[in-house]
Amino acid sequence: MSVKRSLTLTAALLAGLGLAACSNGHKDVNALTVAKSAVGPKRSQVVADPAQVQAAVNEALNVLEGPLALVTFEKTNNNVVLRQIATNGPYRTWTSWSQGTDRRSVTTRNGVITATRGLRNDLMSSDVSQTLSLVSSRLSGNATRIQRYLDGENQIVEMRANCTITRGGQNRVQVGAIDRMTVEMTENCQDGDRSFRNIYRVDGQGRIVQSVQWLSDFYGLAVLQSLRY
């Protein structure tokens, strides 16, 4: 009989036993929530079929007032209609329109994602002012962007990337209540061995209408588009 193996199993067992208990307090972590979290990222709102997405977008435009957006997480191919729930200076915080019990949010600054909550390895805050000043005025140039993540030890890990922004061609974007000409701006970023690329489509007033943005290794790329300002 291997003692340490048993110890490991015992530790797991003890932890498991804590889960099995019932009590009169707040609904705490229990065996069921653990089983759910073990299944991986929640996919309660996976809407991948284009017709369905279109229907959800149309419904949201009819039912809701105020700014709306659509985000697509590339790793899960999950399309979520976002509505704006708060503003703080230039920052807007969005959450899913048809949200169930799990609360997740995305914060943007003029269309650039600066924070996420509830996605794991969350982007806690960003400094994108240099990127934004170039992108919204549709100018090529260099920018430094800072993205801060929460790691497994509850520490903030800062990523500071040097980016080159280049102006590309024109596109017409027709999504939701939006129909306008845009200029495509590409941001190529490098931080040591890491590299990633963001693409923004910017309208004549400097607003980012559509974008592909690299969030994190956990969530990969997000496609964000405005449905209504």
Added chain:
Amino acid sequence: MVGGLSLTRKSNKIALTAVALAWPVAAVPEGLTTTGINTYGTPSGLIDMPTAEMAPDGQLNTSVAHFDGSTKTTLSFQLLPRLTGSFRYSGTKNLTPQFSTYYDRSFDLRYRVLNETKWAPAVAVGMQDFIGTGLLGGEYIVATKSIGNKLRVTGGMGWGRLGSYNSFGSFGTRPGFNPLSTGGEFSTDDWFRGDYSFFGGASYDFNDRLSFSAEYSSDAYDQEVAVGIFKRKTPWNFGATYKVTDDVHLSAYSLHGSEFGARINFTLNPKNAPAPGGAEGAPVPVAVRSAGSAADLGWTTDPSSTDAVAQSVEKGLARDKIDLDGLQISGNTAHVRIRNPTYDAESQALGRTLRNLSRSLPSSVETLNVTLMANGIPASTMTIRRSDLERLENAPASSALAAVTFNDTLSYSDFPEALPGLYPKLNWSFGPYVRTSFFDPAEPVRADAGARLKGSYEFGGGWVAQGSVSQKLVGNLDEINQLNNSLLPRVRSDTAQYVKTDGPVIDSMTLAKYFRPMEDVYGRVTVGYLESMYAGVSAEMLWKPVNSRLAFGVEANYVEPREFDQLFGFRSRTTPGGVIPRASGHISAYYDFGNGFHSQVDVGRYLAGDWGATVALDREFANGWKVGAFMTKTDVSATQFGEGSFDKGIRLTIPLSWAVGTPTKKKTSMVLKPITRDGGARLSVQGRLYDSIRSSHQPEIAESWGKFWR
């Protein structure tokens, strides 16, 4: 057609480049690391020999290595990037005539003196079994050099076991292995003494999963060869390791041309959480007041509006599973007291409370005071300006930390009363339990399992009654039949008697009063059935300023030993080893080094009436993991103490939130002691002040501050 979908397709190309990227982690150069281990369970790319390689910082390796007649089970921890500690339980069949299997516990330490450079190898010094009976005792100086990124070559010089074959010199004499000694003392007479010889080897990573190694061993296996349980035909060993997953590694090896062995290693690193940062739902955003609204004090004329605010705050906090305990609003200041039964990082409870306050409080309120309650008494108050909260929501977390202050609640005049109807409050839980016993030579692991009902009743004002009753359902702890030969009053060594009952037992049943006599000082008095073996009175005072890393405590206990059936009765204090004294107590110093290490020193009188001190050192990760060791030396001689010579052990705390990815205060703690005897034993009282207070104080909150905005 939704225009974004074409963009999604386009993004797939980009995805290919992004997915291949390594995720940013705080890059601290750690030098030559390996996830491999040797038969001793210590980080090494070789088979039976050590190397100068270290495991990644914080790594825990749990391994079992076996060859015919010999099993070593080892827990190794990378205490620092350059320091490894190991605890091992090994069993060798037919080694001595006294035992059919000779079980032995041993501790190792190894330190890397020099990191590898482009041209020079890494150099480490290590000691195996340095406080045990010396069966596995050996010391070494070893150098390892990587050549390219696949090949590593090691050469070293060893003493003890590692100097027993083909030695080429000697320093002094080495007393060596004595199977009948009490063991457990620092075997300083042995360290780097006696014969020394050379060992060496090489490891080669064939690919990401498979690696090979070969070594020249300097271990003659003298003890084993002498009693005829091992044949040593050559000094050469060969092995292969396969990584089944990143966390599970299997190895097979040949030893000295006569034995085949196998090893399994489970690696775990507290720094790598399955869901980094947690997968819990998003907090509510901070609500920003409109310009000019802060001047509006109209609400203050309407007394019913305060109640409406309290209801709104309570409702918001309830959604975040935080209890509102009290609320006081006056003009520009609000003071709330909360209980946090949910978030293991108090910073997160504070952050979520403040977010909710920003949505519920009248605009004129600018100063926010939040008091964290613990056991019915205020543990600390955090103050922040509401305009800073609004301004810093999207700023680096460190800016918010700089904007808050922590103070003793007693320095605030507006500390609110408890909400009406809050107390008395009954909490209960019912669930299974497991109780274990390790390292009994007759059966190294035993366990009982059963059901346990726990309840607490808070009267308010720091008065708490609590009890716990359990009923064993299955188990074999009652088979423990070790002869108790203790020469001391039998304060702990009668464990076997306490696990014989099949009836229900009262684990504890106490009434406690927590109080705040003055600023920076906390008090506790507990009366009743304090723990499974003792009943009586325990009183404690703690000095711990809110912003201090240092704390002092004093505790005095007056107890009577409980009957073995653990119901309401008492047993005689007279035991074969002497009379159990009633009084024990300690003065304690606690210090948080702030670099992840925490220490505690207790000096005083232990249960058996012995006087001495306990020193404990823990590595504490900000996510709640703790790995530590402690030792107690009292005025009891090694002979009086018996096997082990003095009390020592290692301990481990695993926060459940780390494993499941959502906040919870539940955790699993484990203490591994080579042996439990009567010297250096302490009373086990629930609700000791330091642990219930410190998580609300600035130093610990600052360590997990990353969770504040989460």
